[in-house]
Amino acid sequence: MSVQDDLAAVKRRLQDLEHTVDELERRVGAEQGAPPPPPPGRADSMVTIPDAPYDAGKWTDVDDEGLGARDRHAP
Known part of the structure; x- marks a missing residue:
């Protein structure tokens, strides 16, 4: 047997x-x-994600995961 056959x-x-x-x-x-x-x-149904940065205005009322809220300090 040849390599191709294998x-x-x-x-x-x-x-x-x-x-x-x-x-x-x-x-x-x-x-x-x-x-x-x-x-x-x-x-x-693939979705293309743009390389442009996200709109920071959409994220004003959320907490940073693991860091707590922006206006409070960690204990």
Whole structure:
């Protein structure tokens, strides 16, 4: 067997393994009453996040996580 044949055989076996794992996850999820996992691939509803900084005016009444409120000091 050539290296190409070996690589093709490994690729087929890997695809078979992925298919078997997906089927097993579906069966276990169905037994536990979990919703089925989403199909593999890109999500259709992807959201693009801009690189521009956020509007600081939207964050005037929130606490800094772990630091407390802006107008109070930590004990």
